[in-house]
Amino acid sequence: MNRTWTPYRAGLLRGLLEFRYFVTSAAEMTGALFPSLIALVVMIFLRDTDVDSSVVSLGAMTMPSLIGMNIAFGGLMNVLGILATEREDGTLLRAKAIPGGMTGYLVGVVVLTALSTVMTLLVMMVPALTLFDGVGLNGLGGTLTLLWVLTVGLVATMPMGAALGSLISSPRLVGLLMLPITGLIAVSGIFYPVTALPGWVQGIAQVFPFYWLGLGTRSAMLPDAMVAVEIGQSWRHLETLAVLGGWAVAGMLLAPLLLRRMARRESGSAVAARRERAMQSAVR
Amino acid sequence: MTAVDPVTADPDQPVIEVTDLRMRYGSEDVLTGVDFTARRGEVLALLGPNGAGKTTTIEILxxxxxxxxxxxxVLGVDxxxxxxxxxxxxxxxxxxxxxxxxxxxxxxxxHFGVYYRPYSTGAVKRPWPVDDLLEAVGLTAQAGQRVSQLSGGQRRRLDVAIGIVGRPELLFLDEPTVGFDPQARREFHDLVHRLSDMDETTILLTTHDLDEAEKLADRIVILAGGRIIADGSADALSRRMSTEAEVKWSRHGEHFVHSTLDATGFVRRLFAEHGEDVADLEVRRATLEETYMTMVQRFEQGRAESAVADFQEATR
Structure with missing residues (x-):
């Protein structure tokens, strides 16, 4: 067997097996799906609330946006959370001690994240398509749009998650990062049309992937008339591709550097020191 | 890239070769010139008090x-x-x-075995077949269990299994028995013995426990004060130690202690000088363990320099 490709193959199997462990763990599945289910229940209540005499309800408008947000959130926070946790518990060090182990490890993280993000997406898609009037995949074009938005979204957010994850020294800091990210999501037109916000807030929102992923999924799943509440009355596919592509390129340039730096610093004593710290903060 | 076949590789070439190794963190010198070598098939213990730089050394290797x-x-490579x-x-x-x-x-x-498959050579079939490996570390009954359900001792054996799944030529064990109860420790020692017998695996382990080093290692290298202060088999080290003796006696109710390399000569002179006045005479050779423990205690009290100097004096 080939020395170059073995780690990739091992990583693929690793990701699949970790995904199996994930879906067969009731606790983890609940943790992963609970936020989506809460959002779903809220949206069902908003099924009959209309926005400014638009053609669909507020609930129907938000469902596709939530799916878009889930792609970004899944790509970013899953990778970030996994790296932060597994650096502390020594999983990464084990990978480092094995030939090609780091490559295999990262491929495994990517596979696991992609699969669990797609799973969350499907869990949201089924009720979105069946329970909400006006939400549907707009033919073949809409399906293709959703597929490329999903793919580009993951490619744009996972490397960033890896880059951020390799900067964070403790899983307890992940919660801290949730604050600015939640803030960003709040202004990204997920829960309310972004055009209702002041211009400078719209400007900030358009820098980050959340807004663009929400826009992409809305374009795939909402009636064309809904484009009226978007910036410039356009789905802006090219801009979406450009911004997400920019994040992807930046992430892929940054992530290998930061990951290498992080990997270089891993050692038994570094893991032992982190374990010591984690034990102390658990006791406190 | 071609695989280096360990059989055709020069058997006389040391597996580990360390010369004047130095490590400095900021302004603190942790290693100030470490020298040692390990030959193929040897079990080498890097012994030293906590904070002596053992972990730093093994992590560099x-x-x-x-x-x-x-x-x-290490195996001919930097x-x-x-x-x-x-x-x-x-x-x-x-x-x-x-x-x-x-x-x-x-x-x-x-899973971990998969990574080693392309590194199989004519002489070394990699990875180690999982069933044999489970049996070697005594985890056959736990094969289907989740790792989180293993006991502490079983988990450490799994750690060893992961360490040897690629059938390594050189195995590193850093403080392998810290936190073990005596039973688990004995089982672990048996496992290391089996490993070193089975293949020509060279093993480098660190420990702060002289007893463990004596039980496991062919050769002990003592690290303290940032350098190697003794190097030899447990036997050789104790033989060297035993040249040092402690002479105790009293004269007119006053007690004296003197350390000497030539106990017989010292006692002869003592009697020649004081004759009948000498009482309570006692001559004791210090064991390796005592000398080592004294060194460790003083090292931990922060008197590293003098501790190391005296130890070297004793083992010269």
Missing amino acids: EGFRMRSAGHVR PAHGGEEWRARLGVVLQSWRDHGKWRVRALLE
Whole structure:
């Protein structure tokens, strides 16, 4: 067997097996799906609330946006959370001690994240398509749009998650990062049309992937008339591709550097020191 | 890249070669010139008090830490530039904590084994077949269990299994029995003996426990004060130690102690000088353990320099 490709193959199997462990763990599945289910229940209540005499309800408008947000959130926070946790518990060090182990490890993280993000997406898609009037995949074009938005979204957010994850020294800091990210999501037109916000807030929102992923999924799943509440009355596919592509390129340039730096610093004593710290903060 | 066949590789070439290894963190010198070698098939214990730099040394050899200066070769390669092929010939036993808790024991060993498959050579079939490996470390009954359900001792044996799944030529064990109860410790020692018997595996382990070093190692290298202060088999070290003796006596109710290399000569002179006045005479040779313990105690009291100097005096 080939020395170059073995780690990739091992990583693929690793990701699949970790995904199996994930879906067969009731606790983890609940943790992963609970936020989506809460959002779903809220949206069902908003099924009959209309926005400014638009053609669909507020609930129907938000469902596709939530799916878009889930792609970004899944790509970013899953990778970030996994790296932060597994650096502390020594999983990464084990990978480092094995030939090609780091490559295999990262491929495994990517596979696991992609699969669990797609799973969350499907869990949201089924009720979105069946329970909400006006939400549907707009033919073949809409399906293709959703597929490329999903793919580009993951490619744009996972490397960033890896880059951020390799900067964070403790899983307890992940919660801290949730604050600015939640803030960003709040202004990204997920829960309310972004055009209702002041211009400078719209400007900030358009820098980050959340807004663009929400826009992409809305374009795939909402009636064309809904484009009226978007910036410039356009789905802006090219801009979406450009911004997400920019994040992807930046992430892929940054992530290998930061990951290498992080990997270089891993050692038994570094893991032992982190374990010591984690034990102390658990006791406190 | 071609595989280095360990059989055709020069058997006389040391597996580990360390010359004048130095490590400095900020303004603190942790290693001030470490020298030692390990030959093929040897079990070497790096012994020293806590904080002596054992972990730093082993992590440099593992390629996990960059050294400040010095010459280091592990399996003929500088660990700072060791590639994946070099990595495939090493085994590192890491102290697991809670990683891979969801994985089942057999699945985990099979997974890690996959990475070694392309590094199989005519002489060394890699990886170690999982069933044989489970049996070697005594985890056959736990093969289907989740890692998180293993007891502490079983988990450490799994750590060893992961360390040797690639059938390494050189195995690193850093403080392998810390936190073990006596039973687990004895089982672990048996496992290390079996490992060193089975293949020509060279083993480098660190410990702060002289007893453990004596039980496991062919050769003990004592690290203190940032350098190697003694190097030899447990027997050789104790023989060297036993040249030092402590003479106690009293004269007119006053007690005296004197350490000497020539106890017989000293006592002869003592009697020649004081004759009948000498009472309570006692001559004791210090054991390796006593000398080592004294050194460790003083080292831990912060008197590292004098502790090391006296120890070297005693083992000269």
